[in-house]
Amino acid sequence: MPAATESVAVGMPVEVGDIPRELKKLNAEDSGRTRASLINLAVYSEAPDSLGKNTAIISEITEDHACRAIVIAAAPTAKESRVEAWISAHCHVSRAGSKQVCSEQLSFSIEGERCGLLPNIVFAQLDSDLPLYLWWQEEFRAPMDPQLWAWVDRVIYDSQTWRDFDEQMQLVETAQQEARQRIVLCDLNWIRLVQLRLAVAQFFDHRAAHHHLEEIKTVAIEHAPGFRSTALLLVGWLAAQLGWERDRGNRRSLGFRRKREEDDDWQITISLREKEGEPVNSCEMKTDKAGFKIVHKPGADLLGVSFGRIEGRHMDQVLPAGKNAPVALVQEELRRGGPHNVYLRAVAQVRDLL
Numbered sequence: 001m002p003a004a005t006e007s008v009a010v011g012m013p014v015e016v017g018d019i020p021r022e023l024k025k026l027n028a029e030d031s032g033r034t035r036a037s038l039i040n041l042a043v044y045s046e047a048p049d050s051l052g053k054n055t056a057i058i059s060e061i062t063e064d065h066a067c068r069a070i071v072i073a074a075a076p077t078a079k080e081s082r083v084e085a086w087i088s089a090h091c092h093v094s095r096a097g098s099k100q101v102c103s104e105q106l107s108f109s110i111e112g113e114r115c116g117l118l119p120n121i122v123f124a125q126l127d128s129d130l131p132l133y134l135w136w137q138e139e140f141r142a143p144m145d146p147q148l149w150a151w152v153d154r155v156i157y158d159s160q161t162w163r164d165f166d167e168q169m170q171l172v173e174t175a176q177q178e179a180r181q182r183i184v185l186c187d188l189n190w191i192r193l194v195q196l197r198l199a200v201a202q203f204f205d206h207r208a209a210h211h212h213l214e215e216i217k218t219v220a221i222e223h224a225p226g227f228r229s230t231a232l233l234l235v236g237w238l239a240a241q242l243g244w245e246r247d248r249g250n251r252r253s254l255g256f257r258r259k260r261e262e263d264d265d266w267q268i269t270i271s272l273r274e275k276e277g278e279p280v281n282s283c284e285m286k287t288d289k290a291g292f293k294i295v296h297k298p299g300a301d302l303l304g305v306s307f308g309r310i311e312g313r314h315m316d317q318v319l320p321a322g323k324n325a326p327v328a329l330v331q332e333e334l335r336r337g338g339p340h341n342v343y344l345r346a347v348a349q350v351r352d353l354l
Contacts (some may be wrong), residue, residue, distance in 0.1 A: 011088025036066035068127035081112030165354035215287035236346035
């Protein structure tokens with residue numbers, strides 16, 4: 001079998017049919033190591049250098065999340081058709097410090113027509129009946145293979161890189177239908193907002209602050225270039241959770257309204273502004289009497305939070321900020337679980353703008 005440029009990083013080359021036997025030999029080499037696996041994590045990419053990069057990512061992920069990793073580098077347009085495979089293990093000292101806990105990694109390079117064997121390759125290597133998480137690093141393409149999606153429990157993707165959100169979302173929903181709604185949709189673009197959403201929510205933890213929610217008149221969000229969709233998901237979350245309805249909108253400004261006990265509707269104006277920095281640099285909400293602001297300074301791991309009366313006393317604090325690195329986003333998703341129904345409601349509010 002010809003050596004691949006990433007072979008040093010991804011492990012020992014093996015024949016696909018010999019993988020089970022070679023894994024047993026690998027696990028028997030050191031009695032001081034314990035094999036562990038809570039999920040199957042498959043990673044699919046078509047980037048030329050993805051095998052080595054994703055191996056490094058898996059090494060970090062397995063420090064906290066034991067799994068069997070199936071890393072796939074595909075080249076569907078290659079003229080030659082072939083499959084190469086490697087096996088390795090990521091071992092980390094347990095918290096007790098007595099043994100190494102190891103997660104297996106199976107790596108595949110698939111080219112040409114052999115890419116059609118993807119479902120067979122993945123399913124043949126699954127660890128027992130553990131759930132399958134599929135991290136899809138490319139845009140989805142029709143037709144969606146029902147044989148593949150029928151086995152997936154959670155699909156991880158990043159809508160921030162999508163060129164046409166609605167088209168991609170329709171394909172993901174097709175996969176859900178093929179799996180009879182069993183697949184949970186896990187958008188890393190949504191995970192980017194976890195700490196920011198928690199910071200917004202804490203403003204209104206106390207019952208005495210609840211009335212401000214009904215009095216919000218403006219929301220100003222500043223986001224980095226390329227992260228408008230992240231800012232829009234934040235808008236969608238606010239609208240879904242607070243019962244706002246779309247009123248009007250354009251590329252720079254959005255209008256929402258909220259039904260009140262009075263006869264007239266309450267108008268809320270949303271403005272988006274682009275500036276270099278973090279995915280979402282700041283979010284500021286104002287009522288006639290109070291202001292609430294969150295700032296994520298570039299490169300900082302904390303959020304600056306300020307709230308108080310207009311032209312009056314303000315209180316300041318700092319809260320944790322999320323990280324934008326792929327490893328951190330996926331680890332956050334693996335810690336959370338759940339069906340992500342709030343995400344789906346947020347998407348529904350701004351889908352035509354994403």
